[in-house]
Amino acid sequence: MLGRAQSRPKLENKFSYNLLTMLEETKLKFVIVSIEDIQNEIIDEFSMFDDWEERYQYMIDLGKDLPLINDQYKTESNIIKGCQSKVWVHAEMTDDKIAFTADSDAIITKGIIAILIRVFSNQHPKNIIDADTDFIDKIGLKEHLSPTRANGLVSMVKQLKMYAIAYQTQLN
């Protein structure tokens, strides 16, 4: 999160207002750290770990640090189906960007959803819809991608994208 806050003004300064206007179509790519950049950042972080234990300990820590979701959103309708643990996700759109908050009763699942939120939160719905999720494989969490996997990483990604599709429809 810190990385994004630091790099944002730097990127904006790089380009003059005129240039940004000329590049209206691709503007978002410059003013917001792209999903791909965040994914690469995460891949870099995970590449520092030597074994599964360090990777999982990091995910557990991410899970513990995940900001708490407002209790009013921990409703039955916000539960993602297909997970063995309970996962709640809430989405809100401001200034054409979706902010996600989430929680889970299992800490590893919470770590996984924390990573997904870091990737997808504060992004334009279209970018969320278009994003691929190869990075999950690259950070050594491939085993969580199988559709039978009880933690439902696939269901989580699908749900975040569903929110994006819903908000994109509002924008159109």
Add this chain to the structure above:
Amino acid sequence: MFNVQDIRKDFPILSRKVNGKPLAYFDNAATSQTPQQVIDAIVDYYSNYNANIHRGVHTLSQEATDLYEQARQKIQAHFNAKFSHEIILTSGATHSINLVANGFSSLLKKGDEVIVSALEHHSNIVPWQMLCERTGAILKVIPMNEEGELVMSSFDNLLSENTKLVFLNHISNALGTINPIEYIIEKAHEVGAAVLIDGAQACPHVKPDVQALDVDFYVASAHKMCGPTGVGMLYGKEAWLNKLPPYQGGGEMIAEVTFEKTTYADLPHKFEAGTPNIAGGIVFGAAIDYMNTIGFDAISTYENDLLNYATQKLLEIEGLKIYGTAKNKTSVISFNLENIHPYDVGTILDKLGIAVRTGHHCAQPIMDFYNIPGTVRASFSFYNTKEEIDTLVEGVKKAKMMLS
């Protein structure tokens, strides 16, 4: 003479590695592993006998039919059924239960009562709920206590002349409790009710004698008894099986078909529509042979020893709680670490090569009773060792350390 190291040599999968660690397989209550003798039986069937059965005049078909019917006789002998036609080969315990539940939908009427236990697997709840919805019968539940035992005094009170059916598992899949089925069968018969026992979890550990039990229906799955998936059996008393209508229509189950009327085949074929799982049935017989070679007395003595050892070792871990502490139980330990989700524990154990089950084990009512989302379940088989249990205990300690 029971020697676990020799037995382990029969199971090729036990020597593989998982996540770089030697596999410690403790998910036996979900499915058992397959010995080489059973794998060989599959290969032998497809290499030498594969043909459709019961109708062919050619030699292969006759040989395959003989093998299939011999398997039925092996199953009959194993469960001590009176007749081989009382053994219906099905796709598994769930199929067997559905077959009976469906049959009873034409025998029950509004106001009839059926009794189920609080310890059931969803597969022994949902078909009966569906049956009650169709017929207007009332579903009643034998409650459980904190130890995970059924409360027999409540069962006595539930029984009445309206009771038509009682169904429960022989052994609980989630907690390992051995239910007092002898008592339940006797009491149910006193009011004229039929009893179905789900033996899916019992058959890997004990050898039920259906005649001694005087049970009306008993079901089992091959894949929990060192056999293949997709095959199981229904034992039913001849009189009951004659009374129940066929479950599915198709080939094999008919005597004569015209567009005006079809007459059904005799038992057991009346309930075996279509081409059955021929290889599965034959190999089910081979699996039963294998287990009997080891011997069920030796199996239960050894597994009890494992259970006691594991219970004692796991309870040494501070904050670990075992669910299901019935006096009479099999080698299943359902547990949780304080304030830690079972899914997290299962994930860490998996990274250590330890296979356990996590979740509600298809027995949500039990989890609701304890007010927990699920448990970690380690279920032991005769091919597990105390060294593997030490690995499990160390794994749980590590998971606790990482997750706290």
